[in-house]
Amino acid sequence: MITTVTLNVSLDKAYRINTVVESGKVIRVSSCNNTAGGKGLNVSRVVDICGEKVLATGFVGGNIGNLVEELLEKDNIDNKFVHVKSETRNCINILDENNISTEFLESGEMIYDNEVEKFISEFDKIIDLSDVITISGSIPKGVPIDIYSTLIKMIKEKGKKVILDTSNQPLKEGIKALPTMIKPNSEEIEMLLGLSISNKTELLESAVNLHKKGIELVVVSLGKDGALLVCDEGIYHGKPPKLEVVNTVGCGDSMVAAFAVGLSRGYSYKECLKYAVSISAANAMSLSTGSFEKETAEEIYNNVEIKDIDFNIE
Ligand SMILES: Nc1ncnc2c1ncn2[C@@H]1O[C@H](COP(=O)(O)OP(=O)(O)OP(=O)(O)O)[C@@H](O)[C@H]1O
Ligand SMILES: [Mg+2]
Structure with missing residues (x-):
């Protein structure tokens, strides 16, 4: 089984508008498409289409978190998230009449220490069930910047393979554990x-x-x-x-x-x-x-x- 780790899950809302984005104007949205987002969830969908068993894990919270889980279930993606106090973020992509896209990305709400500890202990059991684990995207507020290093060490100790795909400081810290x-x-x-x-x-x-x-x-x-x-x-x-x-x-x-x-x-x-x-x-x-x-x-x-x-x- 392949496991995907997405700590900063989002509900991706794709708005289609029949005009252009102009500040100070009321803009009516002609259609809205919701997807379970965050880079790791894209990975999950592709693994599923390739025909391999996949499990998605990370943090979700509130009603938006529940909706993300529902959307994954609709796509038949197994998931085991740690439920947290803060609401999962929204990311909005507006596609205008000229097919030009404008994005609004929320950074993600606070995750608390006890929630991180819960994730780490659940993750330990998930590693045993996985052959390859992918870790993707940004780290939400409150989660230690070297969390990817911690996870990679845990995965390697159990002799499993791990792919890290992130950027900036999380990448710098993560590679110290040699994914x-x-x-x-x-x-x-x-x-x-x-x-x-x-x-x-x-x-x-x-x-x-x-x-x-x-x-x-x-x-x-x-x-x-x-x-x-x-x-x-x-x-x-x-x-x-x-x-x-x-x-x-x-x-x-x-x-x-x-x-x-x-x-x-x-x-x-x-x-x-x-x-x-x-x-x-x-x-x-x-x-x-x-x-x-x-x-x-x-x-x-x-x-x-x-x-x-x-x-x-x-
Ligand atoms: N225009 C393209 N035509 C053909 N293949 C493409 C194109 N863009 C991307 N790819 C394929 O996708 C792979 C990854 O793309 P890219 O290098 O853009 O990754 P990235 O910058 O990490 O993108 P992401 O925004 O998903 O993080 C490429 O190595 C290539 O195989
Ligand atoms: Mg990339």
Whole structure:
């Protein structure tokens, strides 16, 4: 089973309006679509479409938290959240008549110490049931900034695999516990290493250095250019074919999900890369976030190019 950790769950509300966003105006919403949000929940949906068993965990609270659970149940995603005192946040995405999107992201309410302790003790039991665990997104207020490090240590002690996909301080702190895999984009790598990267060689060097620190798989995602993978088996570049892109939100999450699936099925790392590039690229062709058509992914898979990169790893 694959477990996804989402500490900062949200109810994602997609508003469609027949006008443009103008401050000081009353704007009527023509349709509203609610989804269970937070990056880890996108991962959950993609794992489910891939056909693997998935369990979503994290914190939810109040009526919004209950609605998130209901939405997951509708999608047949098993979940086991710790219920907290604070209400789960809303994130609003407004799509205007010109298909331009404006987002309002709440940061998430306070989580209390006893709630964090409860999560850690429940999580310990969940690890035993999981093969691969993904940890995604931001950390809500009140939760220690090094929580991901704590969780990664617990997972590794039990010999399970863990993928960390976050940014800023949570990423800096999290990698200290050496997760099995990280999937930064170029911006996140720059932030992590505190440098500005101007070409592919520098990007490769940075990824190799992170791998040398003890992260088994360093995957750097490059949007339409696919992804680089640095691992003991070698260095590879996976490139999708040119596609009709409709929505790239959740592409990173789809890539994480597909790697989790590949690792749990025992694919070689190179095979995991090919699979993950095709699933994430198929997500870019789907209107809904954290979703893809199986046939589209299969077609892309047959056209993904995997190149060995000759780069001195010593
Ligand atoms: N325009 C695109 N065309 C084809 N594939 C894409 C495109 N954008 C993203 N992908 C696929 O999705 C993967 C992850 O995308 P990206 O590098 O944008 O991740 P990210 O920045 O982490 O995104 P997220 O916003 O989901 O966190 C890429 O490695 C690629 O395989
Ligand atoms: Mg990302």
